[in-house]
Amino acid sequence: xxxxxxxxxxxxxxxxxxxxxxxxxxxxxxxxxxxxxxxxxxxxxxxxxxxxxxxxxxxxxxxxxxxxxxxxxxxxxxxxxxxxxxxxxxxxxxxxxxxxxxxxxxxxxxxxxxxxxxxxxxxxxxxxxxxxxxxxxxxxxxxxxxxxxxxxxxxxxxxxxxxxxxxxxxxxxxxxxxxxxxxxxxxxxxxxxxxxxxxxxxxxxxxxxxxxxxxxxxxxxxxxxxxxxxxxxxxxxxxxxxxxxxxxxxxxxxxxxxxxxxxxxxxxxxxxxxxxxxxxxxxxxxxxxxxxxxxxxxxxxxxxxxxxxxxxxxxxxxxxxxxxxx
Amino acid sequence: xxxxxxxxxxxxxxxxxxxxxxxxxxxxxxxxxxxxxxxxxxxxxxxxxxxxxxxxxxxxxxxxxxxxxxxxxxxxxxxxxxxxxxxxxxxxxxxxxxxxxxxxxxxxxxxxxxxxxxxxxxxxxxxxxxxxxxxxxxxxxxxxxxxxxxxxxxxxxxxxxxxxxxxxxxxxxxxxxxxxxxxxxxxxxxxxxxxxxxxxxxxxxxxxxxxxxxxxxxxxxxxxxxxxxxxxxxxxxxxxxxxxxxxxxxxxxxxxxxxxxxxxxxxxxxxxxxxxxxxxxxxxxxxxxxxxxxxxxxxxxxxxxxxxxxxxxxxxx
Numbered sequence: 001x002x003x004x005x006x007x008x009x010x011x012x013x014x015x016x017x018x019x020x021x022x023x024x025x026x027x028x029x030x031x032x033x034x035x036x037x038x039x040x041x042x043x044x045x046x047x048x049x050x051x052x053x054x055x056x057x058x059x060x061x062x063x064x065x066x067x068x069x070x071x072x073x074x075x076x077x078x079x080x081x082x083x084x085x086x087x088x089x090x091x092x093x094x095x096x097x098x099x100x101x102x103x104x105x106x107x108x109x110x111x112x113x114x115x116x117x118x119x120x121x122x123x124x125x126x127x128x129x130x131x132x133x134x135x136x137x138x139x140x141x142x143x144x145x146x147x148x149x150x151x152x153x154x155x156x157x158x159x160x161x162x163x164x165x166x167x168x169x170x171x172x173x174x175x176x177x178x179x180x181x182x183x184x185x186x187x188x189x190x191x192x193x194x195x196x197x198x199x200x201x202x203x204x205x206x207x208x209x210x211x212x213x214x215x216x217x218x219x220x221x222x223x224x225x226x227x228x229x230x231x232x233x234x235x236x237x238x239x240x241x242x243x244x245x246x247x248x249x250x251x252x253x254x255x256x257x258x259x260x261x262x263x264x265x266x267x268x269x270x271x272x273x274x275x276x277x278x279x280x281x282x283x284x285x286x287x288x289x290x291x292x293x294x295x296x297x298x299x300x301x302x303x304x305x306x307x308x309x310x311x312x313x314x315x316x317x318x319x320x321x322x323x324x325x326x
Numbered sequence: 327x328x329x330x331x332x333x334x335x336x337x338x339x340x341x342x343x344x345x346x347x348x349x350x351x352x353x354x355x356x357x358x359x360x361x362x363x364x365x366x367x368x369x370x371x372x373x374x375x376x377x378x379x380x381x382x383x384x385x386x387x388x389x390x391x392x393x394x395x396x397x398x399x400x401x402x403x404x405x406x407x408x409x410x411x412x413x414x415x416x417x418x419x420x421x422x423x424x425x426x427x428x429x430x431x432x433x434x435x436x437x438x439x440x441x442x443x444x445x446x447x448x449x450x451x452x453x454x455x456x457x458x459x460x461x462x463x464x465x466x467x468x469x470x471x472x473x474x475x476x477x478x479x480x481x482x483x484x485x486x487x488x489x490x491x492x493x494x495x496x497x498x499x500x501x502x503x504x505x506x507x508x509x510x511x512x513x514x515x516x517x518x519x520x521x522x523x524x525x526x527x528x529x530x531x532x533x534x535x536x537x538x539x540x541x542x543x544x545x546x547x548x549x550x551x552x553x554x555x556x557x558x559x560x561x562x563x564x565x566x567x568x569x570x571x572x573x574x575x576x577x578x579x580x581x582x583x584x585x586x587x588x589x590x591x592x593x594x595x596x597x598x599x600x601x602x603x604x605x606x607x608x609x610x611x612x613x614x615x616x617x618x619x620x621x622x623x624x625x626x627x628x629x630x631x632x633x634x635x636x637x638x639x640x641x642x643x
Contacts (some may be wrong), residue, residue, distance in 0.1 A: 162643050
């Protein structure tokens with residue numbers, strides 16, 4: 001059975017269900033145990049649901065210690081950028097402990113943070129900084145695009161024995177969608193094919209998935225059938241699904257809200273160039289944000305971010321039906 | 327500290343001293359790999375504290391961690407093998423000198439980032455509290471780490487939640503290559519925690535009886551759920567920051583001056599004076615430590631390097 005829920009409520013439902021299922025799950029962060037979050041406190045108590053000072057390094061470091069002691073902390077960080085003040089913990093402590101100890105310890109923790117709030121929040125709260133967490137062996141990175149995936153990936157993240165950066169997109173917060181009731185797990189490393197088509201493969205993440213789907217509908221009117229793939233987890237990354245789609249279509253357009261030189265699309269492009277070069281009938285095209293700090297002014301904000309028109313133009317360019325977009 | 331405790335502490339200090347001196351020689355000879363920091367001169371802190379702990383107490387340390395690991399119970403041969411990068415090492419050759427971990431003995435780890443794991447000790451202390459256990463968390467850090475925001479965040483959160491955490495600062499007066507006076511106007515690290523209103527003491531870290539007594543007092547209280555505590559141990563790093571450091575930034579102590587400060591000489595002398603030991607028995611304790619170091623060196627040298635498959639095996643749980 002499923003019913004409609006907003007994306008953010010689906011995440012809360014997963015945390016709530018996992019806390020009910022497993023008493024080692026803790027939930028803490030800034031502003032957390034206030035009136036608006038009262039259900040967590042009333043259901044699980046002030047020992048397991050805690051408000052912390054604005055001390056990201058201590059919060060995340062404490063999570064590492066608690067995880068090594070056998071607990072499963074979920075740290076509410078609100079904004080992905082707030083992890084930047086604690087990057088030693090996120091990238092150089094939490095994901096290193098297992099390897100450096102020769103496999104003696106497990107570090108099961110979830111760092112929950114919103115990202116990509118391109119709604120006039122300007123330079124420091126709008127970033128798609130996913131790549132800052134990639135390339136760190138030991139760390140898993142999750143970026144759901146639908147309410148159902150948000151629930152299923154959060155539940156999997158909490159049960160996972162490695163540190164997971166769980167990135168939820170702020171522009172999806174109130175987007176509704178069908179969400180299964182009860183226990184629902186989405187496996188890591190398994191992409192979702194959101195639309196099938198034989199002419200071109202579109203790979204998009206987070207908020208860009210809906211933009212890619214909208215562009216695909218636009219293109220369908222022109223007789224172009226796009227396949228739209230959402231990797232759902234960026235580490236691990238499901239390359240087999242992407243490669244088999246490229247085998248079918250021969251054309252690949254990668255859509256990413258991150259700045260061009262820090263986008264996961266660059267990682268995917270590299271893998272396809274190396275492992276699928278012979279499958280390609282046209283060069284890979286990346287539709288990303290510009291390499292720019294996201295501006296405050298609304299028209300300028302739109303200028304630096306990818307949109308449906310740019311995605312559609314890129315598709316036309318790889319199909320040779322339009323000039324290559326600048 | 328009764329006489330049995332004193333003998334155990336003396337033996338622990340001798341083990342650390344001879345281990346560290348041998349490691350320094352092996353590093354210069356190329357048999358030990360990587361960046362090595364030894365704790366010669368600071369043994370009183372590790373021995374006066376860790377020998378009072380249990381395996382279920384969590385200990386964290388920094389880049390100068392060999393002594394803490396040994397005092398907490400890590401087998402010397404496996405520590406030596408780790409420094410030689412061997413499969414039989416504590417961390418199977420994945421961690422090395424700056425990242426020793428021995429879960430079995432509650433040594434949850436060293437970090438190569440100054441103060442990087444100080445906040446992790448909060449998590450161990452929180453876990454003890456939530457489980458209603460009387461185990462405690464102890465974290466060692468240097469006076470150089472005490473100026474870091476992450477350490478100050480830890481002071482605040484530990485005191486806010488009154489966690490059973492004992493913070494042990496080894497104040498050797500030098501943050502890597504720089505004297506404390508160039509980093510801060512706060513002379514004593516114990517003064518830095520004053521606003522957080524938790525129990526704190528500064529002791530002569532080379533007087534191992536003082537370390538034992540102050541730490542023991544805090545430990546007894548932490549076992550009943552009190553905390554946090556800060557013990558600042560004023561000590562002396564006899565050698566440079568790392569093995570090979572020319573240490574041009576300071577003047578070496580004269581040998582006779584050092585003998586007055588040396589925690590091993592001081593405890594040994596007092597035990598001979600009070601009749602607990604005679605010279606021969608004291609020499610035998612040192613000889614036993616040397617024999618253990620010899621055996622550890624042979625064990626490490628005779629051990630195989632880890633297989634290449636290990637890197638993938640330990641990358642994810």
